[in-house]
Amino acid sequence: MSVNRTPERRLYQQVADQIRRLIQSGHFTLGARLPAERELAQQLGVSRPSLREALIALEIDGTVEIRMGSGIYVASNGEQKPSPPAATGESPVELMDARATLEAAILGLAAGRFTQEALDELRQSIEGMRAAIEEGRKPIEHDRQFHLLIAGQTGNGVMARVVAELFDERHSPISSQLRAHFDTTDNWRCALAEHEAILAALEMRDTPAAQMRMHRHLEESRRRWIESEPR
Amino acid sequence: MSVNRTPERRLYQQVADQIRRLIQSGHFTLGARLPAERELAQQLGVSRPSLREALIALEIDGTVEIRMGSGIYVASNGEQKPSPPAATGESPVELMDARATLEAAILGLAAGRFTQEALDELRQSIEGMRAAIEEGRKPIEHDRQFHLLIAGQTGNGVMARVVAELFDERHSPISSQLRAHFDTTDNWRCALAEHEAILAALEMRDTPAAQMRMHRHLEESRRRWIESEPR
């Protein structure tokens, strides 16, 4: 059962795939211990360092569990990570709805923590956005900064990361290319006005209003996105 | 700039983290080529096979791009996949706080959409969890199913994916390994009771109570996780 080597992929990837196939086919059962490194390398016809590289890939994706001195075990059900997240199959509607719900909740947490300095940073982001629009540029970075400044006020890196990831999905190079005509000056002006409304609510310490406005901003952004969809 | 070796983690993980830190600090800029393998191994004070193992981890998570004969390049913006939480310095506290806020918000959206069938599925998940606990097994899959059934009620794939990803970070193979003694039967019984309380609130159509209980469940889970941290 040697590895069928092909030049297109690195050997560790091919070995890792071979081991995954052996697990999926039942040759190695869940929870069972694999042959020792030296034995498995020999069976697969590769060197021990190459096998170790493959095992690292399998450890990272949760397929196996490696215990020094004991052996390599097929991870039990539930420890394997799901397939890498891909925005394929997920519509812009779902993405923007999720952002609306999640960012409104995050804003609710962050609202009580805004210092004057943080409000000033939001103001600067808005002014930068305004200047970019007037120069005919796309203020994507200012848009991103605005959302991340808010998420950052929670002091929670996980929330900030989730907001950043969802924002980047909204503005991934592929989705941006497919909707180049979406980024009109009028649409950015609308977004700017919505950011200003959010900041005004924060300055008034009106958390419910800020949340409602953030929710509305993202629903409006969704509408602008959908309406730009080619027909 | 040698790697500060610690016995708790594999050397390749420590080397990969060190390289990530060098990138984040600007020592290696985006798009730039890293020193050659032999040079970098020497700088970090490890062997070349150990460095290669680290590079595989970095290749898998999208941090670097490896080109045979040419070199190792820091992936440009947009190519980097989200980092595993341990690598980004995100604490379990932040992860669980984020889950508490986000899943309570998602539950608020989902609460009005629960059919009797969906409530029955939640009940089945709880019964399966109870049976697993009584058999001395870790009901991780039932735990995951419970949270994903709720997120799935929103009909929004993005929300479901975010919940799944955050759940899997909580239960990644690495974090599970480091806290093997966390998964006690008593702790799982507490989690089961909390799941039951959430379901009871949903059955009573009491959305605020369901949200409050979900929030409390995840804060309790965080407390159980933190208290299991070795001192």
Added chain:
DNA sequence: CTCTAAAATTGGCTTGACCAATTCGTGCGT
């Protein structure tokens, strides 16, 4: 039958070597 210690087995990491792909430098021709 139990316990302890040694041996064996296992993974972790290193050194060193050779192969293959890419890049760079040099020399020659136009």
Added chain:
DNA sequence: ACGCACGAATTGGTCAAGCCAATTTTAGAG
């Protein structure tokens, strides 16, 4: 002076062998 081709150098890919450390297994003594 520029372009092209070829060889050298540099780069990553893979391998063999060895030693260290943790865990498991086995054998012997009580």
